[in-house]
Amino acid sequence: MSIEILMPALSPTMTEGKLARxxxxxxxxxxxxxxxxxxxxxxxxxxxxxxxxxxLLKIVVPEGSEGVAVNSVIAALGKxxxxxxxxxxxxxxxxxxxxxxxxxxxLSNISAQxxxxxxxxxxxxxxxxxxxxxxxIAASPVAKxxxxxxxxxxxxxxxxxxxxxxxxxxxxxxxxxxxxxxxxxxxATKxxxxxxxIPAAAAGPNAKQLADLLGQKYTEVKNSPVRxxxxxxxxxxxxxxxxxxxxxxCELDALxxxxxALNEKENAKISVNDAIIKAVALALRExxxxxxxxxxxxxxxxxxxxxxxxxxxxxGLVTPIIKGADGKSLVQxxxxxxxxxxxxxxxxxxxxxxxxxxxxxSNLGMFxxxxxxxxxxxxxxxxxAVGAGVKSAVVKDDKLAIATVMxxxxxxxxxxxxxxxxxxxxAAFKKLIEAPSVWVK
Amino acid sequence: xxxxxxxxxxxxxxxxxxxxxxxAQLGKNVALVEAKHLGGIxxxxxxxxxxxxxxxxxxxxxxxxxxxxxxxxxxxxxxLTKIVKRSRDVAGQLVAGIKHLxxxxxxxxxxxxxxxxxxxxxxxALNDGNKNQISAPHIILATGAxxxxxxxxxxxxxxxWTSKEAMVPETMPKSLLVIGSGAIGIEFASFYRSxxxxxxxxxxxxxxxxxxxxEISAMARKAFEKQGxxxxxxxxxxxxxxxxxxxxxxxxxxxxxxxVTFDRVISAVGITGxxxxxxxxxxxxxxxxxxxxxxxxxxTHEAGVYAIGDVTAPPWLAHKASHEGIICVEKIFGxxxxxxxDVKKIPGxxxxxxxxxxxxxTEAKAKExxxxxKVGKFPFIGNGKAIALGEAEGLIKTIFDATTGELLGxxxxxxxxxxxxxxYAVAKTGELVETDLMHTVFPHPTLSEMLHESVLAAYGKxxxx
Ligand SMILES: Cc1cc2nc3c(=O)[nH]c(=O)nc-3n(C[C@H](O)[C@H](O)[C@H](O)COP(=O)(O)OP(=O)(O)OC[C@H]3O[C@@H](n4cnc5c(N)ncnc54)[C@H](O)[C@@H]3O)c2cc1C
Numbered sequence: 001m002s003i004e005i006l007m008p009a010l011s012p013t014m015t016e017g018k019l020a021r022x023x024x025x026x027x028x029x030x031x032x033x034x035x036x037x038x039x040x041x042x043x044x045x046x047x048x049x050x051x052x053x054x055x056l057l058k059i060v061v062p063e064g065s066e067g068v069a070v071n072s073v074i075a076a077l078g079k080x081x082x083x084x085x086x087x088x089x090x091x092x093x094x095x096x097x098x099x100x101x102x103x104x105x106x107l108s109n110i111s112a113q114x115x116x117x118x119x120x121x122x123x124x125x126x127x128x129x130x131x132x133x134x135x136x137i138a139a140s141p142v143a144k145x146x147x148x149x150x151x152x153x154x155x156x157x158x159x160x161x162x163x164x165x166x167x168x169x170x171x172x173x174x175x176x177x178x179x180x181x182x183x184x185x186x187x188a189t190k191x192x193x194x195x196x197x198i199p200a201a202a203a204g205p206n207a208k209q210l211a212d213l214l215g216q217k218y219t220e221v222k223n224s225p226v227r228x229x230x231x232x233x234x235x236x237x238x239x240x241x242x243x244x245x246x247x248x249x250c251e252l253d254a255l256x257x258x259x260x261a262l263n264e265k266e267n268a269k270i271s272v273n274d275a276i277i278k279a280v281a282l283a284l285r286e287x288x289x290x291x292x293x294x295x296x297x298x299x300x301x302x303x304x305x306x307x308x309x310x311x312x313x314x315x316g317l318v319t320p321i322i323k324g325a326d327g328k329s330l331v332q333x334x335x336x337x338x339x340x341x342x343x344x345x346x347x348x349x350x351x352x353x354x355x356x357x358x359x360x361x362s363n364l365g366m367f368x369x370x371x372x373x374x375x376x377x378x379x380x381x382x383x384x385a386v387g388a389g390v391k392s393a394v395v396k397d398d399k400l401a402i403a404t405v406m407x408x409x410x411x412x413x414x415x416x417x418x419x420x421x422x423x424x425x426x427a428a429f430k431k432l433i434e435a436p437s438v439w440v441k
Numbered sequence: 442x443x444x445x446x447x448x449x450x451x452x453x454x455x456x457x458x459x460x461x462x463x464x465a466q467l468g469k470n471v472a473l474v475e476a477k478h479l480g481g482i483x484x485x486x487x488x489x490x491x492x493x494x495x496x497x498x499x500x501x502x503x504x505x506x507x508x509x510x511x512x513x514x515x516x517x518x519x520x521l522t523k524i525v526k527r528s529r530d531v532a533g534q535l536v537a538g539i540k541h542l543x544x545x546x547x548x549x550x551x552x553x554x555x556x557x558x559x560x561x562x563x564x565x566a567l568n569d570g571n572k573n574q575i576s577a578p579h580i581i582l583a584t585g586a587x588x589x590x591x592x593x594x595x596x597x598x599x600x601x602w603t604s605k606e607a608m609v610p611e612t613m614p615k616s617l618l619v620i621g622s623g624a625i626g627i628e629f630a631s632f633y634r635s636x637x638x639x640x641x642x643x644x645x646x647x648x649x650x651x652x653x654x655x656e657i658s659a660m661a662r663k664a665f666e667k668q669g670x671x672x673x674x675x676x677x678x679x680x681x682x683x684x685x686x687x688x689x690x691x692x693x694x695x696x697x698x699x700x701v702t703f704d705r706v707i708s709a710v711g712i713t714g715x716x717x718x719x720x721x722x723x724x725x726x727x728x729x730x731x732x733x734x735x736x737x738x739x740x741t742h743e744a745g746v747y748a749i750g751d752v753t754a755p756p757w758l759a760h761k762a763s764h765e766g767i768i769c770v771e772k773i774f775g776x777x778x779x780x781x782x783d784v785k786k787i788p789g790x791x792x793x794x795x796x797x798x799x800x801x802x803t804e805a806k807a808k809e810x811x812x813x814x815k816v817g818k819f820p821f822i823g824n825g826k827a828i829a830l831g832e833a834e835g836l837i838k839t840i841f842d843a844t845t846g847e848l849l850g851x852x853x854x855x856x857x858x859x860x861x862x863x864x865y866a867v868a869k870t871g872e873l874v875e876t877d878l879m880h881t882v883f884p885h886p887t888l889s890e891m892l893h894e895s896v897l898a899a900y901g902k903x904x905x906x
């Protein structure tokens with residue numbers, strides 16, 4: 001007997017969807033867990049895995065079909081060589097239940113054969129739901145009531161009760177998940193994020209459940225949409241971007257002196273950070289390979305040198321951009337940076353002022369941090385973490401001497417920039433910082 | 442040599458011995474360490490012996506109203522020594538049964554006091570004076586609890602009793618003070634009152650059986666007072682002064698202090714977990730108000746150390762201990778489909794006269810939760826069987842979520858309700874809604890018909906009232 005694969009519901013409210021693509025063909029040997037096809041709704045595209053094993057006898061619904069009803073037969077599994085004959089049971093589940101015919105079959109007519117067929121009616125749909133061809137769902141009465149009341153499609157709910165029975169808790173979880181997904185959807189439209197949603201974290205108690213359980217005390221600070229996006233992007237970056245790190249020490253004394261002289265001459269307030277922005281920009285001109293981003297098809301080498309600079313705000317990090325930094329004077333950079341930082345803290349930046357950029361600088365030197373490694377700001381390929389300038393003992397001409405040393409660490413996306421290129425960029429940067437007379441003017 | 446096991450269980454009460462049997466059923470090599478008596482408090486000094494005592498007192502009480510049944514008995518009397526002996530014999534019989542079960546399941550029982558020695562090791566001070574060490578990757582603490590002692594009313598075992606002494610009286614006190622009106626206090630109050638003692642119950646809260654539904658609490662109080670019990674709520678015993686063969690209690694109530702003298706006093710003011718001297722100091726196990734902190738899988742803060750039953754959080758009931766034992770073991774050994782215990786689905790019973798039983802939310806709690814509720818009530822007087830039994834006092838109350846039809850709670854008082862509550866426990870675990878219960882057929886004539894009628898009443902459809 002063949003096993004029918006049913007159109008799964010991807011969300012509690014889904015009633016139909018598009019069968020976007022088949023990833024297997026008739027005659028293929030199917031193992032449980034194999035991805036069979038992709039299904040699209042207005043909200044998402046999801047892969048459907050096989051639960052049962054066997055040979056794919058027939059693809060009932062061809063790819064590209066739209067408006068496929070949840071729970072209708074989309075394919076059939078069986079033994080190799082077996083022929084699939086459609087049972088008269090495909091279609092919407094609730095249509096099935098409303099047909100009393102089966103129940104009215106006179107007892108005498110039930111032969112051994114049909115009773116066997118009856119037991120075969122119990123099939124697992126591809127989405128791991130315990131359903132029968134009669135459209136019956138194993139769910140507790142309370143679960144059914146809540147589902148009805150909240151408009152939850154029980155076919156989309158995974159049961160955790162005895163023998164996979166759907167219990168109240170499962171429906172309540174489904175309701176919560178849908179509203180959470182809806183939340184994500186709305187915040188995702190606000191900022192373009194390149195990648196798909198991060199897979200849900202492994203099941204287990206979250207910090208709040210654990211704290212409640214263990215009686216830990218806390219206050220809750222609601223996450224702003226901005227913080228949620230930052231959290232998502234950082235997680236995505238750290239989980240999907242292959243980071244490596246390069247560290248170098250730079251002596252600052254010459255730069256500090258040159259900056260002082262320039263500030264006096266121009267009556268300006270150029271900070272060390274302004275100078276670092278400029279040095280990074282010039283170094284990127286020398287090593288343009290570090291001013292780049294990854295895409296699946298190609299590495300993008302940015303033509304312009306646009307530097308994102310991390311600014312801490314109450315809501316989290318924001319990275320306003322000094323565009324064309326290599327062509328700007330230090331005084332220009334300084335004025336622009338002050339303005340951007342102030343508006344960033346007031347949440348008044350225009351999207352064009354913080355979206356884009358090819359390279360990021362994050363400076364924690366003012367907090368006395370000696371060195372740290374930053375998380376790459378995708379889709380950019382590099383981020384430079386800048387530490388404090390600290391008077392240190394250094395060896396010069398085989399003698400101990402004192403110098404103001406600043407430690408910088410470059411985090412690099414290895415898909416975009418290799419170790420040697422990263423090192424070349426840092427060498428150029430170090431040279432510029434230690435020989436400022438050429439450019440600090 | 443340290444003998445090693447798959448799992449070690451410390452404490453042989455209803456938590457520990459059930460866990461041991463379940464682990465053995467899963468084919469594990471199980472060690473159970475018990476310091477005093479298999480069966481724990483429940484079989485030896487708790488549930489079972491008290492129920493034996495209460496059967497005697499209930500029969501005696503019935504004897505007093507035989508006339509009502511058209512019967513007559515002359516010179517009715519009781520022999521306290523025999524009542525106590527029967528209670529001890531019942532306990533003894535069951536303890537022997539547990540020994541047999543351990544043997545049958547090939548559980549290795551060590552008679553001695555166990556102590557965690559770190560790294561999965563357990564030191565045992567054997568009762569025969571020897572020492573032993575065993576080890577296992579999983580250790581379940583099921584050490585139970587003991588009566589809580591409040592300053593000023595420390596039990597001495599002679600004049601001021603805990604539940605243990607109250608269970609084996611040598612003489613019948615003429616007057617008795619029971620401090621605390623929880624299940625344990627009320628059961629003893631009921632026992633001694635039925636046998637004729639003058640009983641006073643002091644409760645600090647504003648009602649007796651304070652965890653029960655308020656309406657049931659009030660009905661219980663009325664019934665007890667009708668039997669001649671004196672009940673003082675919102676009151677506190679500040680001090681006890683011991684005389685030669687009596688105790689004078691300083692009772693504070695409504696801003697005034699009164700001194701009353703009693704023959705004996707029973708302190709039933711709660712319990713505290715047995716967490717001392719079992720080696721917890723060298724672990725990360727955390728203790729909150731005398732009981733071990735666990736997660737829903739009975740895991741403590743120390744990996745490989747678990748805790749179940751009375752030594753953990755309430756409710757402190759034997760069936761809760763046993764159920765946790767099973768969940769804990771099944772979770773450890775990866776049995777699929779294990780679910781954490783839902784406190785709202787644990788029935789609680791008090792075997793006083795009349796009996797009280799409940800499950801889930803009280804009416805007040807259900808309303809507090811912000812839900813629209815439907816409440817059904819059915820009195821015993823509307824039930825044929827109750828009237829035939831001559832037990833027409835009582836009530837069965839059900840509380841439903843008005844939107845989902847979920848049974849949120851059930852509360853009952855009356856004869857044999859401790860046997861009835863289970864019907865609703867099944868309904869709650871199966872997540873049945875009102876219609877399932879309405880469509881269930883209940884046999885006639887039984888007290889169980891009231892379970893049906895109460896549900897019908899919640900929806901304005903009760904037949905017999
Ligand atoms: C008077 C009374 C009446 C009760 N009536 C009821 C009732 O009607 N229904 C109900 O459900 N509950 C009732 N209870 C409560 C019930 O007895 C407990 O909930 C139940 O016994 C808890 O089981 P447990 O296994 O957690 O602990 P216990 O039964 O307390 O067992 C713990 C065991 O561990 C042993 N032990 C402790 N420390 C060590 C150690 N270090 N090494 C070795 N062994 C150790 C002890 O000797 C004891 O035997 C009553 C209690 C009392 C006192």
